[in-house]
Amino acid sequence: MFFAVLKIILPTFGWVLAGLVLNRVGLLPPSINERFSRLAFTYGLPVMLFAGAAQVNYREMGGASYLYAGVIASVTVFFASWQYSKLRGHARAQQGVFVQAAFRSNLAIVGIALAYSAYGERGTALAALPVALLTMLYNVLAVWVLNVTLGAGTTVRAVILGVLKNPLIIGISAGAVFSLRYYPPPDLLQPLSAGLSAFFLPAMLICIGGAMNVSRLYRAGGLAWEASAWRLVLGPGLGVLIALAFDVRGEALGVLFLLLATPVAVSGHVMVVAARGDGVLAANITVLTTLLSLLSITLGFFLLSAFSLVGELR
Structure with missing residues (x-):
């Protein structure tokens, strides 16, 4: 059983490691990495998610309990980690960074890749709606906590409009609407x-690895380790408990765990820098x-x- 799980997890993080190595030897310079990431985010991933979402009959999927569980778990981690950060006496400017790291996972790339590795196209399809819903939620919560702790000037309205223009959200939403048809999906899907x-998920994982700077680990302090524990252990664990309380089992629970257990999304770093x-x-x-999620996701x-x-599993 353990080796079956490793066969699911290792390929995903193997591509991340490959990107890290390619960057270190100079074969994946930042300019190429950035251009391909933008191409994949704008066109490749949205079309992939549309095709996956369009094949699912959501009326026969067993309800939306796993969606509710994901939302409740994320909101709970958001408020609990914020309160924890205050009790620990973290500097106000660091509280927003800590809280965002605690609740914000890498849904659209690492989460989708793990779901596909575990369950094939069924996993991608099951992950589509949670990715859309949680992405919107994450952005609103991130703006809230960064505005309060850093005084960032971004409004929730502007964030919501930005999310609605997000190519991934557009692709998933279009696929979900298409899935409501009453005739079989086209054979092409x-x-x-x-x-x-098969193409874009490994490529995007390589891009993640290529953007990593491992030398930063030598300067990672206790606050980074605490945030990592929230992101990789407490958050996913709470999500599983809530999902079980909603009687979520099987593939839906597996996909939800893989989405919630992923590392911090790179977009979180971008938002922190933008908020100064x-x-x-x-x-x-x-x-x-x-780096630590390889161990935590495998064990979980x-x-x-x-x-x-x-x-x-596949």
Whole structure:
């Protein structure tokens, strides 16, 4: 069972490691990395997510309990980590960075890649709606906490409008609407989804690795380790408990765990820098959680599999 889980987790992080190595030897310069990431984010991933979401009959999916569980878990971690940060006496300017790291996972790239690795195209399809819903929620909560702790001038309205223009959200929403049809999906959708997933997911994971600066780990302080514990252990654990309380089992639980257990999203670092916050701390947490998540996700998913809670894997 443990090796079956490793077969799911290792390929995803193997691509991240490959990107890190390619960057170190000079074969993946930042300019190329940035251009390809923008291409994939604007066109490749949205089309892939559209094709996946369009194949699912959401009326027969067993309800939206796993969506509710994901939202409740994220909001709970948001408020609990903020209160924890205050009680620990963290500097006000660091509280926003800490809280955002605690609740904000890398849904759209690492989460989708893990769901696909575990369950194939069914995993991608099941992950589509949570990715759309949680992405919107994450952005609103991030603006809230950064505005309060850093005095950032971004409004929630501007963030919501920005999210609605997000290519990933547009692709997922269009796919979900298309899935409501009352006729079989076109035969083209399945191979399209499979082909795009096979190309763009590894490519985006390589880009994540290529953007990492491991030397930052030497300067990672206790605050970064605390935030990593919230992101990789407390957050996913709470999500699983809430999902079980909602009677979520099988593939839906597996996908939800993989989405909530991923490392901190790079977009969180971008938002902190834009708000003139502690960009070094945010970058440290991003690198640290990316490296540690290989262990935490493997162990967490293994435990869920051992108790037969996450359905049949690929």
